[in-house]
Amino acid sequence: MRIPNPTGGDVPALQRIATKARYGRNEMIFGEGDPADYTYKLVSGAVRLCKHMADGRRQIADFVLPGDYFGFAQIGEYSFSAEAVGEVVVLCYPQRQIEALGDENPGIRKQFTTILVKRLLDMQNHIVMLGRKTAKERLVSFLLMLADRSGTAGGIIDVPMSRQDIADYLGLTIETVCRVLSDMKRSRLIDLPNLHQVALRNIDALYALSDGTGEAA
Amino acid sequence: MRIPNPTGGDVPALQRIATKARYGRNEMIFGEGDPADYTYKLVSGAVRLCKHMADGRRQIADFVLPGDYFGFAQIGEYSFSAEAVGEVVVLCYPQRQIEALGDENPGIRKQFTTILVKRLLDMQNHIVMLGRKTAKERLVSFLLMLADRSGTAGGIIDVPMSRQDIADYLGLTIETVCRVLSDMKRSRLIDLPNLHQVALRNIDALYALSDGTGEAA
DNA sequence: CGTGGACTTGACCGATCTCAAAGAAAGTGG
DNA sequence: CCACTTTCTTTGAGATCGGTCAAGTCCACG
Numbered sequence: 477m478r479i480p481n482p483t484g485g486d487v488p489a490l491q492r493i494a495t496k497a498r499y500g501r502n503e504m505i506f507g508e509g510d511p512a513d514y515t516y517k518l519v520s521g522a523v524r525l526c527k528h529m530a531d532g533r534r535q536i537a538d539f540v541l542p543g544d545y546f547g548f549a550q551i552g553e554y555s556f557s558a559e560a561v562g563e564v565v566v567l568c569y570p571q572r573q574i575e576a577l578g579d580e581n582p583g584i585r586k587q588f589t590t591i592l593v594k595r596l597l598d599m600q601n602h603i604v605m606l607g608r609k610t611a612k613e614r615l616v617s618f619l620l621m622l623a624d625r626s627g628t629a630g631g632i633i634d635v636p637m638s639r640q641d642i643a644d645y646l647g648l649t650i651e652t653v654c655r656v657l658s659d660m661k662r663s664r665l666i667d668l669p670n671l672h673q674v675a676l677r678n679i680d681a682l683y684a685l686s687d688g689t690g691e692a693a
Numbered sequence: 694m695r696i697p698n699p700t701g702g703d704v705p706a707l708q709r710i711a712t713k714a715r716y717g718r719n720e721m722i723f724g725e726g727d728p729a730d731y732t733y734k735l736v737s738g739a740v741r742l743c744k745h746m747a748d749g750r751r752q753i754a755d756f757v758l759p760g761d762y763f764g765f766a767q768i769g770e771y772s773f774s775a776e777a778v779g780e781v782v783v784l785c786y787p788q789r790q791i792e793a794l795g796d797e798n799p800g801i802r803k804q805f806t807t808i809l810v811k812r813l814l815d816m817q818n819h820i821v822m823l824g825r826k827t828a829k830e831r832l833v834s835f836l837l838m839l840a841d842r843s844g845t846a847g848g849i850i851d852v853p854m855s856r857q858d859i860a861d862y863l864g865l866t867i868e869t870v871c872r873v874l875s876d877m878k879r880s881r882l883i884d885l886p887n888l889h890q891v892a893l894r895n896i897d898a899l900y901a902l903s904d905g906t907g908e909a910a
Numbered sequence: 911c912g913t914g915g916a917c918t919t920g921a922c923c924g925a926t927c928t929c930a931a932a933g934a935a936a937g938t939g940g
Numbered sequence: 941c942c943a944c945t946t947t948c949t950t951t952g953a954g955a956t957c958g959g960t961c962a963a964g965t966c967c968a969c970g
Contacts, residue, residue: 527821531905535824537817549810555817585802592809593766599816600754600772604744606823607752607864611926639949647824649927654950671935671949688748828958856917869958871918888917888967911970918965927956934949940942 489577489584494567499560505547507557512550514568518542521564522636525556526644536645538598539637541625548574549592561637606647609688614646615656616686619666619674632675706794706801711784716777722764724774729767731785735759738781739853742773743861753862755815756854758842765791766809778854823864826905831863832873833903836883836891849892 496519499505505516505523523540537556540546546558578585605614623633635642643650657674660666665682667675676682684690713736716722722733722740740757754773757763763775795802822831840850852859860867874891877883882899884892893899901907 527817529821529825529904533825533905535821537820549806549813551807551810555814585806589766589802589806589809592806592813593768596766596809596813596816597772599813599820600744603754603816603819603823604746604752606820607861608746608750644824650949651928651951652926655926658950687746688750866959867917868919868960872958875918913970914968916965916967918963920963921961923958923960925957925959928954930952930954932949932951935947937946938944940944 489581490569490574493569493573493577497566497568499564499566501560501562503560503564505558505560505564505566506554508554510554512547512552512554513571515545515548515571515574516558517545517567517569519565519567522561523564523566524559524561524637524641524645526559527556534644535647536641537602538595539641539645545588545591548588561641611646611648611652611656612659613686613688614648615642615653615660616665616682618642618646619676620682620686622674623676632669632673635672635674706798707786707791710786710790710794714783714785716781716783718777718779720777720781722775722777722781722783723771725771727771727774729764729769729771730788732762732765732788732791733775734762734784734786736782736784739778740775740781740783741778741854741858741862742775744773751861752864753858754819755812756858756862762805762808765805778858828863828865828869828873829877830903830905831865832859832870832877833882833899835859835863836893837899837903839891840893849886849890852889852891 494517499521506512506514508527518540520542522542523546524536525538525540525546526534526536528534538546539561540558547554574584601617605617609617619633619635622635626633628634637645639653640650642648643653646653657666657668661668665676665678665685667677669675681690711734716738723729723731725744735757737759739759740763741753742755742757742763743751743753745751755763756778757775764771791801795805818834822834826834836850836852839852843850845851854862856870857867859865860870863870874883874885878885882893882895882902884894886892898907
């Protein structure tokens with residue numbers, strides 16, 4: 477289980493070069509192709525990292541939650557765009573200064589490599605999900621990931637993003653996301669107290685459903 | 694365009710710690726969960742990196758072509774299995790010795806980080822493909838990637854993997870892969886001189902098809 | 911040649927998408 | 941604070957792309 481770290485104290489040297497910035501709902505933090513001048517750390521809110529196809533189709537590659545870094549390790553320009561899901565506060569670290577810090581403090585490089593490798597593992601699981609899981613399995617995996625990442629496993633989880641965002645992350649349509657959620661509510665796997673919260677009713681059943689173990693229903 | 698580098702001379706220090714190994718068709722080089730004791734570099738043949746779900750569904754996360762490294766930057770244990778597509782020759786570098794080399798020669802670490810970042814970009818495109826592209830767009834993207842990676846862009850490309858492997862990489866079934874290829878042959882986009890080669894007949898049309906630009910046909 | 915595995919093709923099915931409309935929530939301006 | 945507008949979500953009906961099941965066909969290899 478990942479414990480969020482919103483205060484950003486893990487590497488003191490980074491603190492000194494950080495500036496704070498705010499973004500409003502759906503505001504773009506950076507776009508695909510922009511020069512990658514900053515690395516960011518999310519303080520509060522949620523950010524989506526997306527790729528847009530020429531004809532408008534959109535795929536969300538990752539959601540950034542408080543404590544996560546994003547926009548680092550890009551070569552020259554960002555390979556995806558970052559957009560605020562709601563109101564967002566971030567810390568910005570100029571890339572050049574991170575480089576400089578890395579030269580005198582190898583721990584920083586190592587830390588970013590660790591994050592990079594972790595990201596790679598997450599992406600592998602995302603690939604399995606998009607390539608081989610059913611709509612229901614995707615939704616369940618998604619909810620469990622949110623529960624895990626927010627540390628609130630077991631109870632009510634916050635779902636800051638819209639249904640459309642969820643659809644674009646899972647490779648589904650918004651209608652399918654709605655239908656599957658309604659379905660899972662009907663079968664008492666979850667509750668939907670409001671638009672941006674989900675209560676996990678039967679964690680064991682959900683875990684079984686997330687990978688095809690367990691009943692098809 | 695990526696130029697293959699099968700002879701592995703890029704970092705001389707690595708040469709000294711390498712041992713050579715061979716694997717036969719469908720032989721497993723390492724499995725998901727095995728201790729990650731070696732980094733590999735592919736000399737000849739092709740390798741598939743796959744994740745298996747509990748119920749047998751399989752997703753191929755990447756194909757390794759000559760000159761590529763694989764199995765590096767794993768934390769403790771491999772997060773996927775690596776299997777020889779056909780007859781394969783690899784170079785093996787003990788992880789511990791790579792670590793040691795990295796301490797005295799930062800260039801090595803840097804090189805692996807570069808590879809890691811490149812891999813991340815490829816995975817992002819894979820995610821877009823699995824999440825948002827049609828079967829035909831996936832096949833076209835796949836063929837163009839093979840053309841690009843093999844350096845043989847423009848002509849006849851080698852397709853060492855089976856139809857089933859292609860299906861498991863693209864998140865499709867083997868039947869769909871066959872049907873789409875036959876379709877593209879009928880519409881003179883490609884030729885299929887034999888099972889393991891594809892001739893790209895109309896590169897411009899293929900590029901247009903790969904991202905939804907261009908005609909639906 | 912004969913055999914077995916890999917590939918191809920066809921017919922049919924079903925999960926997911928598309929299109930449409932109604933309902934709920936969130937702004938907005940008076 | 942309310943009426944209005946806009947956006948987001950939910951649900952339904954029908955279409956479709958890709959999957960499933962079932963034959964064939966083609967090679968590679970003994």
